[in-house]
Each structure stands twice: as structure tokens, then as C-alpha cells.
Amino acid sequence: MAKRVFNFNAGPSTLPLPVLETMRNELLDYRGSGMSIMEASHRAPEYDEVNEQAMALTRELLGLGDDYHVLFLTGGASHQFAMIPMNFLGPDQVGVYVDTGTWSTKAVKESQIIGRTHVAYSGKDGGYIHIPSDDELDVPGDAAYLHTTTNNTIKGTQVHHDPVTELPLIADMSSDILSMRRDFKRYSMIYAGAQKNLGAAGVTLVVMRDELLQQCRDGLPTVLTYRTQAEKKSLYNTPPSYPIYVLKLVLEWIKGQGGLEAVEKINARKKDIIYGVIDEHADFYRGTVERDARSWMNITLRLPSEDLEKKFIAEAKAVGMVGLKGHRSVGGVRVSCYNAMTVEGVQEVARFMKEFMTKA
Ligand SMILES: Cc1ncc(COP(=O)(O)O)c(C=O)c1O
Numbered sequence: 001m002a003k004r005v006f007n008f009n010a011g012p013s014t015l016p017l018p019v020l021e022t023m024r025n026e027l028l029d030y031r032g033s034g035m036s037i038m039e040a041s042h043r044a045p046e047y048d049e050v051n052e053q054a055m056a057l058t059r060e061l062l063g064l065g066d067d068y069h070v071l072f073l074t075g076g077a078s079h080q081f082a083m084i085p086m087n088f089l090g091p092d093q094v095g096v097y098v099d100t101g102t103w104s105t106k107a108v109k110e111s112q113i114i115g116r117t118h119v120a121y122s123g124k125d126g127g128y129i130h131i132p133s134d135d136e137l138d139v140p141g142d143a144a145y146l147h148t149t150t151n152n153t154i155k156g157t158q159v160h161h162d163p164v165t166e167l168p169l170i171a172d173m174s175s176d177i178l179s180m181r182r183d184f185k186r187y188s189m190i191y192a193g194a195q196k197n198l199g200a201a202g203v204t205l206v207v208m209r210d211e212l213l214q215q216c217r218d219g220l221p222t223v224l225t226y227r228t229q230a231e232k233k234s235l236y237n238t239p240p241s242y243p244i245y246v247l248k249l250v251l252e253w254i255k256g257q258g259g260l261e262a263v264e265k266i267n268a269r270k271k272d273i274i275y276g277v278i279d280e281h282a283d284f285y286r287g288t289v290e291r292d293a294r295s296w297m298n299i300t301l302r303l304p305s306e307d308l309e310k311k312f313i314a315e316a317k318a319v320g321m322v323g324l325k326g327h328r329s330v331g332g333v334r335v336s337c338y339n340a341m342t343v344e345g346v347q348e349v350a351r352f353m354k355e356f357m358t359k360a
Helices: 017-025 045-062 076-088 102-114 226-231 241-256 259-280 306-318 343-359
Strands: 068-073 094-099 117-122 143-149 169-172 189-193 204-209 298-302 333-336
Touching (some): 017 241, 045 068, 045 241, 076 143, 076 169, 094 102, 102 143, 259 298, 306 333, 306 343
Parallel strands (some): 094 117, 169 189
Antiparallel strands (some): 189 204, 298 333
């Protein structure tokens, strides 16, 4: 049995053990084909089945119907920052963004390159510790869409409501996709890099309502229009077949646990364990964001000094808990509790937190 650490990296991040085991078991001979699925043609029936099942499971877990397209693209979520305004921002329109942290800001920057862009709310001056309600958004009349980021991986905030808007609602769900129930039908487009809650880096999931797809602008290069990949079922060019296979295994694993309702319960338990320690020992551990904006996925905290934070991270690593360092832009400690992180791993961090503070 391999010795595995508790991996709290923010992405790429830990994968469910049963998924890794299936990958290992199927690596040399994928279901009697005599080769790995990554060696198979992307036109082969074996791969076609993976692709179809991954699309179907995505719709099923999100509770969406055939009026949504499921695409598997490359270039990460960052590529979507550019593709969204390219495809949906008309010359007489404005792209509207909610700026809740680093990744939202990057999305805004790409939109500004393409066309008129408006920030409906910015958390910048407040240090990005707050998530705005719908009432706090300033949305102009000529908006093409409203773009939001449901979980802010670096700052540790999360949107705990699904915005109500007449506009096409587009959400970067890279760091909390399929971690809790949401009213996914409210969203015209959802996208997420796979490397946090969906599997391995290399594929980006894009889910798009047909009505929005029909609004893709004409005249774009073939590979940069969503319509191309929707029509070709993500097979216009060679897809990242292995990460898509891993994604399918992760979706099966989620379904096997009872879907989003069950996963949400486990994730609620995990975040309660860590926030519980923070709140109980507020004189030592300090949460960095407003309470009702707390992320379930990326729990950010500070210790009384940077030296203690360094010591905490190093000592945790020495006993098998890695990836607890906050993002380099904000410092501190970050406990990433994605779906694949076990309750046991989270309990171990909580135990370590209590022990560390008594020794400090
Ligand atoms: C919320 C969010 N959006 C976008 C990105 C960028 O993703 P990628 O590296 O796949 O482009 C990240 C990466 O951590 C993220 O957390």
C-alpha cells in the first residue's frame, strides 16, 4: 500500500482514492482493449463511450436537461475568461462582472481587451472579504451577461446564493463545482477547470444553455467559437482524452456517494470542523473573511505571526499534511477541503491546530 499524505493543495489537488485505483487498474489494459484509454483514438468506440457518459453524468449531477450543452475544452478556466467576451460581447453591449478576487479580476481584464466592460461590484477596497447580495450590484441596461465567480480560491470566500437576474448568468465555478446543491438552471453558462473538484488538470468543463450558444458571435476563428465544439461534441480537435476519462470516473464517484445532496452534507461537516476550531480559538486563529462569505472549499486563516504560520505549515507537513500554505499573494494558511478530501483528513488538521496552539 502506497503511503499517501493528506493533500490540501488548492489545485491540482487530491483525487478520490477509488478513482486513482481505477486509473491504475485500467492503465495498461482499458477494459480488454489491450491499451490504455489515453492510447486509444479519440474516434474509437471506447473513447466515444467515455465522452458520452461524461456528458450525461454532468447533466445528471447538475440536474440539467438536453437544453444544455456539455463541452470539454482546453486552456483552463483562464481561456474561458477570453472566450466569453469574444463569443458573447456585442459591439453595442457591455460585459458585466462581479469582482470578488484575483480570478474575477483576471476575467475582467480579458473582457476589457475585447470590448466594453463594467464592474457591477468590486470587493477590492474592502480586501475582498465580502460577497455582495444582488441588491449591491450595479448592472447597466445594455449588459450582455453577468459574470460571477462562485468560489474565490485565494481569498476564501464563496457565494452562497444563486443570483437572480434577467441577463444570461455566467459563472466560474472552478473551485466549488459539484460540491453543493445549487439552482444550476439559473445559470446560462458554468465553467470550471477540472483540477480541483473534477479530476486532473488539462480539461475545462463548460456547460452552456442552448439559448446562449445560439448567441455566439459570427466571424470568430473556428476553434474559438463555442458552436464548433458543441456541434462536434468536443471532438473538433483531439480532446484531452485522459483528463476527460478521469473526470468521468470522478463523476461516477460523486454519483456513487449519493450525488450532490450527499456530497454537500460531507462538505458541510468538513467546513464545520475547521471553522469550529477557528471560532473556538479566535484569540489564536483568525478567519480572514466575513462569516456569511466563508468558503466551504478553501478555508483561509491567519495565526498570530508569520513566523508561527511558517512553523505551522512546516510541522503539519512533517506529520503528513501538505499544501496548507496560503496563496503567495495573501499569505497565511489555507485548508482546501475539496470533495476528495476526506473527513478523516480534516479531523487530522483540526487535531493538529488544537495541539499546535497549546505548544506555541
Ligand atoms: C476560481 C478560479 N478561476 C480560475 C482559475 C484559473 O484556472 P486555470 O489555471 O485552469 O486557468 C482558478 C485557478 O486556481 C480558480 O481558482
